[in-house]
Amino acid sequence: MDKLLNSNWFVKVIAFFLALLLAMGVSMETEEDNANKLLWTMSSKKSETLNDISIVPYFDQQNYVLTDMPASVDVKLSGPASLITKTTKVDRAFEVYIDLTKQKAGSKKVKVQIRNLPKGLKASVEPTYVDVTLHKKITKEVPVNIDLKNIRKLPSGYSPGETEFSPRTVKLTGAEEMINDISFITGFVDVGKATETIETSVPLKAYNSQGEVVDVAINPETAKVKVPINKPKKNVSVSVKQKGELPEGLRLNGISVKPGDVSLTGPQSLLDEIDEIHAMEIDLSKVTEDTSYEAELIIPEGVKVSADRVTVEVDVEETEVSRTFKEIPLTIEGLAEGQEADILNPGSGFTDITVTGKKEVLDQLEASDLQAILDVSSLEDGEHAIKIAWKKPAGVLLEDPMLEATVSLTSETSTSETSGTEDTNKNNESTSQQLKERID
Structure with missing residues (x-):
């Protein structure tokens, strides 16, 4: 026994078992405490x-x-x-x-x-008891209204257009007394400070005649709304700027514009500064007849115009122009045999003449187309004031023409007179040659 007690391993074994017994005792005490606590908790009220x-x-x-x-x-x-x-x-x-x-x-x-x-x-x-009320449930279809708020807060010159919305009617479901008390179904759109079209969805609510909200089911609960916002508008006339002059022979009767006025939209401050809109200018020097063309409008920045082009019609008519022809010869017709003529006035035998007419006619007119005729047929020898007969093309008018000339007529009476006549003829031939050269 003494040997066992003196053995190290024996002592260790004994110590281990003692520690085990001690631990088991502590554990049993803890479980018992927990069970007691649980029992107390379960039993407490x-x-x-x-x-x-x-x-x-x-x-x-x-x-x-x-x-x-x-x-x-x-x-x-x-x-x-x-x-x-x-x-x-x-x-x-x-x-x-x-x-x-x-x-x-x-x-x-x-x-x-x-x-x-x-x-x-x-x-x-x-x-324990509560008071409640059961109502008979009904469903009723009623029209929808859309009201606009803060219209007065729109910017100057802006205004709301006609409101578009959908649906136009809704179905209400609820207590019969409440449904019958409903006066209108309304959704509200705030347009204050709006400058563009508003597109939105708004909740719908039911109101009684006192303007109080009535709690009923609304189907559908929202409405889609579109509110056009009209921008400030102003109507102004359209004018056409001109440059240059019409060609000779044309007269401007007028320039018309269609449409004659257009509608402007934009900020009121800009519209207040605009009194008219100008179309692109027209160059009258290039107009030769009645003309119609499209012209772009000169649109001020910041505004919109109902039309960006207009039709411009230029109405012209031909006018009479004048031309002056120099040294038109006076031509003598109707001389009797042996009779000679001498133009005393004008002594040169020529006259100037101014004519008027359409430009296209006068552009084709030549001096040879104008003739001043002195008819001496049936006139006796002597000095005569003879009315000038003018021959001219149609469409040509004479301005203040020479109306008469003085002519001296002589006839042969003797050989000497014949000789004199021959000399006169030579002089006439010389004069005729001079006239011809001048005409040419």
Whole structure:
């Protein structure tokens, strides 16, 4: 025995078993304490009040509408603390409700009930009864209105156009008394400070005759709305600038513009500065006849115009022009045989003449087309004032022409006179030659 006690390994074994026994004793004591604590907890009871618990109503929702029901009640739970904690913090399976499934329309006082509580818990509800009203449910189709807000806050010169919206009617579902009390369905669009077309969706609400919102179901609940915003507008005339002069022979009767005025839109401050719009200028020097053409408008920056082009019509007519022809020869016709003529006035035997007519006619006119005829037929010898007969093309007018000339007529009476006549003829031939050279 002494040997065993003196052995190291024997001592170690004994120490191990002693430690094991000590540990088992401590463990048993801890488990016992825990069991005692659990038993105490399970056996302890308490109560807890839950405030504002929602009430779930059960009724025939297809045919009735429920009103006047309180939103919530208070529920007092009594029982083991662990069950209360489990019910309120973990499961949350209980339900507070009222049962109206077999009730008809009218005012009711119904009991508030609770279910799905675990065994061991008791509950009381405050208030125990609630007053509610069941209404007969109806559906009615009514028209929709869209009202515009803050029209006065639109920028200067801007105004709302005709409002477009859809749908035009909606279906209302709710208590018969409420539906019958509804005066209008309205959505509101705020147009304040708008400068462009507004396209939006707005919620619809039902209002009674006092302007109070009525809580009914609206289908659809929103309307799509389009509100055109009219910008400041101003009508101004269109003018055409001109440069150059019409060619000779043309006269300007007028220039017309179609359309004669256009509509401008833009900021009011810009419109106030514009009194007319100009079309691209026309060069009259290139106009040879009545002309119609399209002209672009010169549009000021920052404004819009109802048309960017106009039709310009230039109305012209031909006018008479004048031409002066120099040294038109006076031609003598109707001399008798042996008779000679001498033009005394004008002594040169020529005259100047100014003619008028259409330019295209006068451009083709030559001096040889104008003839001044002195008819001496049946006149006796001597000096005579003879009316000049002018021959000219059609369409040509004479301006202040020479009307008569003085001519001396002589006839042969003797040989000497014949000789003299021959000399005269020679002189006439010389004069005729001079006339011809001048004409040429």
